[in-house]
Amino acid sequence: MVNTFPWLTVLWAVPTIGAAIVILIPAGQRVLAKWLALAVSVVGLGVAVVLAVGFDPAGKQYQFVESHPWIPSFGTGYILGVDGIALALVVLTAVLMPLLIIAGWNDATDRTGLAGRSVQAYLALMLAVEGMVFMSLVALDILLFYVFFEAMLIPMYFLIGGFGGENRSRAAVKFLLYNLFGGLVMLAAVIGLYVVTAQSDVFGSGTFDFRAIVEAVASGRLVLSPAVGSFLFLSFMFAFAVKAPLWPFHRWLPDAAVEATPASAVLMMAIMDKVGTFGMLRYCLPLFPDAATYFRPVIITLAVIGIVYGAVLAIGQVDVMRLIAYTSISHFGFIILGIFVMTSQGQSGSTLYMINHGISTAALFLIAGFLVSRRGSRLIASYGGVQKVAPVLAGTFLVAGLATLSLPGLAPFISEFLVLIGTFTRYPVLAVFAATALVLSAVYILWTYQRMMTGPVREDDGDGTDAVRNLRDLVPRELAVVAPLIALLLVLGIYPKPALDVINPAVHHTLTIMGQTDPVPSAPPTVAEGSR
Template identity: 50%
Template sequence: MTSSGFPWLTALIVLPLLGAATVWALPRSQRRIVRHVALGFSIVELALAVGALLAFDTSASGTHQLSETHAWISSFGVSYAVGVDGLGLALVLLSVVLVPLVILAAWREQDGDLDRLRHYVALVLLLEVFMVAVFAARDVFLFYVLFEAMLIPVYFMIGVFGGVHRRYAAVKFLLFSLAGGLIMLVGVIALYLQGPGGPQGFLIDNLVGANIPVTTGRWLFAAFFIAFAIKAPMFPVHTWLPDAAENAPAGTSVLLVGVLDKVGTFGMLTLCLPLFPEASRWAAPAVIVLAVISILYGGLLAIGQKDLMRLIAYTSVSHFGVIVLGIFAFTSVSVAGSSFYMVNHGLSTGGLFLLAGYLVQRRGSQQIADFGGLQKVTPVLAGLFLTIGLSALSLPGMSTFVSEYLVLIGTYARHRPAAVVAVVVVILAALYILLTYQRIFTGPVRTGLETTPDLSTREKWAVAPLVAIMLVLGFYPAPALDLVREPAKVTLELISVQDVPAGAAQTASATEGSNK
């Protein structure tokens, strides 16, 4: 499985690292171009990712491609092994699409303090290194290292650049994640001892199918799952997310919720399920219950939020519930739907956070009650907010609809009650999105908001690509589904569950669904 040809993934990992180093190394006199340099790096990275997509054989998206394997710490059995299947590639693409937008949106943040902004964009690029690498990691140890190390840039992004309670939020975020990660560490160590061992003993390919005793397997599953559930975040270990999102700068929230939290669900899908098939089947009922609780709880709490950022955070708790539900429903439709949902959620929530960031920047407040009537003053902002809001409530025509539909229909085939309860998510989402839109954008214009400027060209450009991608994938989801459908089937084979063909499995392309 050693590499042949251009090392796409390594290049994707190294380039942002160079970018971060360059940004930090820029001499004082060149501070002015810091943003341009960072944006340049992120756009080249995007181009590189498109190159990787072209090099990727979509017809075999269930296998891991673009692979490279090198010995790293052979006495621990650790290799530097990267490779992506369709899902990994989709999430890598999501990450590299969001980063330039975040940099663009942060253009005037930090009150024009270019020195602080320099640190911020450098941290964003550093985070991009970890995001790309973690979705490409094919070695459990490497995955763990990246899983933990990526906390540090986020910790600083929240703690240094965040809002009023940034210290509390940053520490809470770090301690929750570290606690989860350390529990996983015990699992990682014990897993190695269960596997074949040797200098490549941590390669996922060598560990899959290891003959793990039932009890041990369940313990190991729990160690990994808790870490991922904290990361995702699921009820009842979600409490760090609202605080983090409330206090982090909008751009940080985009990456935190849009990409980083996906590492949790990605980990469930690519580590928990294939490595511990028996334990996954054993735990599935409990996980599904938790997922359904997350869906309802997150949705209900979102409706009650006064703070815009907290609201979006709770909507994510709800959406992550849907993703986890789809994963543990164990049908190829639901798993593919969840995979696609991960990408869509990143686009949709990313967009919401960016727009919320614009609003907060204009008003200097995150309280929804401080807004009102903005539709008349800032029609473009209002329109974009409504569009992206509708994607969050999975309006047909948006890519989110396709994925939510697939998850629900796939789940319905196996766990009818769970799917029925989970459908409530649609109503809850409509409530929290439309109520928020109503409070912020309709009604009489609040005093002090009459002269609010509408979006600048730069700000529009930071959001428009997201809307475009969601619309394109909403009407023509085939390319994305091609990437995720095969990996879903492979996963189901690995956990040796008989696939239940969903009633509408043949509509998996869902084009007709979106054209309703």
């Protein structure tokens, strides 16, 4: 029953249909809209739990497969399936979504042109993004994936531009233009890949079936010329690098993260942007193994630059929300580094890093958002002595910050450790440069905590913001958001085995398709051997 019922269709249909219902709720029923959106997100979490329980790590590569004709003349179908990597991100999305709705409970305010329906619009857009992310993660047809990969930009654009800060319009346009351009380049590659399959004798006609194309590439029946393979790989990679984002394609992220509401910013950084790194693992490596291996040194060099660049710029920020946005650029560098070193430790660590980054960034950004909503200022200099007046808020901020700097015992540590180990076995020099981020992250987190949370309580600046001494501690609604995130950071930091048991077989499958094996350490000669 579990594997025959169309669970993956239900997974993406629940939030999508829920979004349509929420937007139709009458303007005066804002509370009903909030509770309905929360209920829809909880149902989505329930479906994800069913998938996680029914998934067999030792079973087939893709499970819960659904396959139906869509546009047969174009060789495209409604093909869904989930492997261990996709399942991990599905569960992350489903877990975070109810927490984001609770966190953004009071974010939406009535704006001109929405006729008092801003709450309904805000929640419907959040659910729409969730549904499109789900579809992107489970699609096994390349054209189907592309459609939802691009479509998710529209609701996110309106979330930033309709409900963000003073410069929201500029940030939203910048976000959309960067990502649409990346998607346009990818569209050329999607069409090019279809032409290649149509001209091949393997399929008889063009196809977008991901599994069939990968099988043909792996078996050697479909051979791409170096020029064609490089063009297609770079086009896919460019779109994913913008979405992720990889340095130097990151310029849109800090503005979008700062101007969006905290909940929608987390939806973007912790959930939607993961589709970019997921696409690198799912599409770039198996479809174009030769090109991926050829361009590997360039990509991991950019990743290491991004790691250091993001950490250094985070240290220099005076805006706490912008600081956290730059830390994400550094973390995405680690994720991409682990993917392209092409070792089992690196790729398993990268996938686990996607989960842990989502949780830690959600915790840190939302707690900072709760603080900013009280004081009315994003400037670090506007705070001081917060731990004296709001000890729970300060304490949870510290735990989330320590997770961000990968303190042992908290979830991001093991994923960052795996990435560095996997990198060191192939590129020891780059691994050393990447490891400098461990020191830099300690600087920007601990220095920020010192300036904002410790010392004497800062006096009122007389600028219209609420005085620090009047700040409330976390209320029950906010604790309901923060407590599960802190618990997940602790549990996955101490016992990541269940997640890795699901991830590792999928990683092994990807490396096998690419013909990659882990480097064998060379042992130093023994005394007896050295004397010969």
